[in-house]
Amino acid sequence: MAADVKAPPLRAMPGVQPLLAGAMAQSKPYVASDKIQQAIGFPGELVDGWQDQAIGKMGELLGKYRSLKVHLDACVHCGACADKCHYFIGTQDPLNMPVARQDLMRSVYRRHFTLAGRLFPKLVGARDFTRDVLDQWYSYFNQCSECRRCSVFCPYGVDTAEITMAAKAIMDSIGLGQKYSNEIIGKVHRIGNNLGLPGPALANTLSGLEEDVKEETGADVRFPLDEKGAEVLLVTPSADFFAEPHVDSLIGYAKVFHQAGIRWTLSTHASEAGNFGLFIGSYEQLQKIALRIREAALDLGVRRIVVGECGHAWRVAYSFWNTLAGIGAGGSDPFARRLQSQLDSRYRQPMHICELTWDLIQRGALVLDRDANDHRIVTFHDSCNVARASRMGDRPGGQFEIPRNVIKAVTNHYVEMARGTTHDETFCCGGGGGLLTDELLDLRVKGALPRMEALQQVVDSHGVNFMATICAICKAQFSKVLPYYGFKMGMVGGIHQLVSTAIRLGAKH
Amino acid sequence: MTPATVLFAVLLYVAATVLAGGLAYRIYDYARTPAPLKIPTTPAPTTRGGVVLRLLREVVLFESLFRANLWLWAFGWLFHAGLALVLVRHLRYFTEPVWSWVALVQPFGVYAGFAMAAGLFGLWVRRFFVARVRYISTPSDHLMLALLLLIALSGLAMKFVTRTDVVAVKAFCLGLVYFDWQPLPSDGLVFVHLGLVAALMLVFPFSKLLHAPGLFFSPSRNQVDDSRDHRHLAPWAARLDPKP
Numbered sequence: 001m002a003a004d005v006k007a008p009p010l011r012a013m014p015g016v017q018p019l020l021a022g023a024m025a026q027s028k029p030y031v032a033s034d035k036i037q038q039a040i041g042f043p044g045e046l047v048d049g050w051q052d053q054a055i056g057k058m059g060e061l062l063g064k065y066r067s068l069k070v071h072l073d074a075c076v077h078c079g080a081c082a083d084k085c086h087y088f089i090g091t092q093d094p095l096n097m098p099v100a101r102q103d104l105m106r107s108v109y110r111r112h113f114t115l116a117g118r119l120f121p122k123l124v125g126a127r128d129f130t131r132d133v134l135d136q137w138y139s140y141f142n143q144c145s146e147c148r149r150c151s152v153f154c155p156y157g158v159d160t161a162e163i164t165m166a167a168k169a170i171m172d173s174i175g176l177g178q179k180y181s182n183e184i185i186g187k188v189h190r191i192g193n194n195l196g197l198p199g200p201a202l203a204n205t206l207s208g209l210e211e212d213v214k215e216e217t218g219a220d221v222r223f224p225l226d227e228k229g230a231e232v233l234l235v236t237p238s239a240d241f242f243a244e245p246h247v248d249s250l251i252g253y254a255k256v257f258h259q260a261g262i263r264w265t266l267s268t269h270a271s272e273a274g275n276f277g278l279f280i281g282s283y284e285q286l287q288k289i290a291l292r293i294r295e296a297a298l299d300l301g302v303r304r305i306v307v308g309e310c311g312h313a314w315r316v317a318y319s320f321w322n323t324l325a326g327i328g329a330g331g332s333d334p335f336a337r338r339l340q341s342q343l344d345s346r347y348r349q350p351m352h353i354c355e356l357t358w359d360l361i362q363r364g365a366l367v368l369d370r371d372a373n374d375h376r377i378v379t380f381h382d383s384c385n386v387a388r389a390s391r392m393g394d395r396p397g398g399q400f401e402i403p404r405n406v407i408k409a410v411t412n413h414y415v416e417m418a419r420g421t422t423h424d425e426t427f428c429c430g431g432g433g434g435l436l437t438d439e440l441l442d443l444r445v446k447g448a449l450p451r452m453e454a455l456q457q458v459v460d461s462h463g464v465n466f467m468a469t470i471c472a473i474c475k476a477q478f479s480k481v482l483p484y485y486g487f488k489m490g491m492v493g494g495i496h497q498l499v500s501t502a503i504r505l506g507a508k509h
Numbered sequence: 510m511t512p513a514t515v516l517f518a519v520l521l522y523v524a525a526t527v528l529a530g531g532l533a534y535r536i537y538d539y540a541r542t543p544a545p546l547k548i549p550t551t552p553a554p555t556t557r558g559g560v561v562l563r564l565l566r567e568v569v570l571f572e573s574l575f576r577a578n579l580w581l582w583a584f585g586w587l588f589h590a591g592l593a594l595v596l597v598r599h600l601r602y603f604t605e606p607v608w609s610w611v612a613l614v615q616p617f618g619v620y621a622g623f624a625m626a627a628g629l630f631g632l633w634v635r636r637f638f639v640a641r642v643r644y645i646s647t648p649s650d651h652l653m654l655a656l657l658l659l660i661a662l663s664g665l666a667m668k669f670v671t672r673t674d675v676v677a678v679k680a681f682c683l684g685l686v687y688f689d690w691q692p693l694p695s696d697g698l699v700f701v702h703l704g705l706v707a708a709l710m711l712v713f714p715f716s717k718l719l720h721a722p723g724l725f726f727s728p729s730r731n732q733v734d735d736s737r738d739h740r741h742l743a744p745w746a747a748r749l750d751p752k753p
Contacts, residue, residue: 064745067729068542069538070541071723073719073723077647078585079641080574116715125649148729151550151742154571154573156723158729159550283545319548319736322740323741326750329739330740333742350737388550389551417638424551468629480634
């Protein structure tokens with residue numbers, strides 16, 4: 001643990017907090033180097049005449065995204081969102097109120113794109129795009145994890161994530177990029193995944209896992225890579241290949257496929273479900289990264305595409321893949337039809353691993369021993385992108401039910417955290433949106449506060465000792481910040497880690 | 510024709526034109542701007558009908574606001590519901606004979622005027638006493654509330670403080686509708702009330718009052734959650750599809 005980073009005290013009575021103006025003004029991530037920027041097509045450093053160029057980019061985005069235009073116009077400063085952001089709750093910095101964060105862009109929008117702002121800037125809070133304003137943008141748009149909790153409560157659905165993404169797109173276009181996200185995007189293009197794990201290393205890791213599982217269970221569970229003719233292509237966050245506790249869920253997926261007798265494969269070309277193009281608001285990057293999955297699916301000839309435990313990846317897969325890469329159903333154009341005629345239309349495309357496992361459980365295809373998890377008292381952390389930007393199953397809200405159904409099928413002790421902190425009101429882990437980087441640790445620890453409060457409650461009341469989640473970022477973030485709040489880092493893990501413990505291989509004939 | 514009659518007749522024509530034209534342009538502008546990605550805030554309806562219901566709940570009940578903050582919801586809803594009834598009540602100035610359903614609403618319209626003022630007062634108090642809301646309030650936020658509150662109070666004063674010649678006011682209003690101008694009674698409160706209403710109409714298309722049409726165009730609320738079943742493609746995004 002970093003010595004200078006301290007967790008804020010848990011609040012006795014959440015609700016009324018004093019404002020600490022400027023408390024987080026110094027928090028900012030490292031700026032991307034020219035090499036990182038240029039590798040993905042952005043200017044290497046802040047360009048001359050950046051102000052005009054930024055306004056030009058804003059105008060372009062206003063013409064391309066209805067969300068941006070409507071959300072900048074519609075806000076009435078009612079304050080419904082003001083106390084809903086985990087970063088505001090944890091830092092008390094008023095610029096972390098969603099409406100105030102939006103106003104950093106809205107003030108510039110008003111000045112340059114509205115009559116009132118041109119004529120009466122002071123009256124309507126319009127500002128020129130000065131260097132000071134740009135610095136505020138870099139600091140505070142990098143204190144938003146794009147989790148959409150504020151948009152749930154907004155009477156017009158104003159979504160700060162849309163505005164943060166646009167701000168990052170504008171900053172990238174003038175050469176002010178964020179190192180962490182943009183470096184990762186470079187890696188996914190160069191090597192195939194966010195962690196920069198090359199093909200041979202991946203193959204090596206997977207065969208190691210086969211040996212481990214053989215030793216543990218005696219079963220020949222396979223972790224296939226680039227196998228043509230497999231039925232399922234599994235696309236999962238690269239953290240699953242070696243990070244703790246992620247890898248335990250990967251073992252879980254493999255056991256499920258093994259017992260259900262489904263031929264599956266991973267792909268080196270698409271060895272990453274994550275898509276940081278989302279975080280930086282770049283449609284071009286979103287699409288370029290998503291197309292890797294399409295290419296791998298066509299190349300391997302798979303009939304189904306399944307996505308592992310990853311929050312924002314599931315948002316991109318569920319909500320955007322059909323648009324970006326034709327992965328889905330219902331496409332009538334040749335581009336979409338080419339892939340969609342290959343995919344098996346009896347299954348949802350793409351499918352979440354929890355949907356797959358739950359379908360198998362309902363069909364009785366898995367042999368599960370709940371008692372094997374009896375050392376665990378489990379709660380579930382809804383990940384923001386799954387909860388508020390996607391679905392599972394056929395009914396709205398399936399993204400809440402299906403993961404819980406799976407957990408309850410593999411454990412005897414399940415406890416729900418407090419209302420207002422779960423389902424679509426869930427709190428972000430504090431590390432999403434491209435903020436999972438060490439220089440932002442102080443922000444991440446503070447942003448985890450509301451989740452830690454809810455966790456503390458169920459630890460005290462029910463002795464919860466395991467918080468399941470289905471997101472690689474949540475897992476990494478919690479592993480890091482749990483100790484700051486006095487919890488063990490091993491408390492967090494994946495749902496398929498629980499499945500892995502409960503599943504009885506070889507017991508089915 | 511008094512100078513005041515001419516002045517207010519012209520002012521109201523201009524204000525109505527700006528309001529209608531400005532709003533029409535905004536709606537056209539929102540409608541033509543594409544939404545390239547599926548971004549409904551989930552859980553979201555999976556059918557068009559479901560989306561209509563979702564929007565209806567937002568418009569009539571302020572569903573999201575209710576979840577956010579009860580005081581804010583109460584004041585906001587009181588104001589908007591009051592305003593809606595008051596607007597309906599005012600239809601009697603523009604119809605002859607008065608439509609029967611408008612006549613039916615008349616008695617409630619008076620109470621609605623008080624509800625509207627009370628809601629506005631509550632919303633304004635929040636801007637001073639809730640630190641978060643004080644921080645985000647701009648001068649125009651205060652002015653907008655002042656404008657609406659003055660409209661409500663001047664309207665109520667015409668009923669409860671002095672007696673305005675409503676028959677003459679109605680003749681003036683009908684005259685505007687049929688382009689057959691009738692004299693506006695020389696009454697200070699009427700001048701204030703009409704002047705402020707004209708000001709409200711003039712700023713509407715250029716201000717945060719755009720939240721009214723905005724809601725219907727907000728992709729996080731108006732999109733159907735069906736991204737796996739239908740390929741959603743904006744024209745500019747379609748051009749980025751790689752050629753096979």
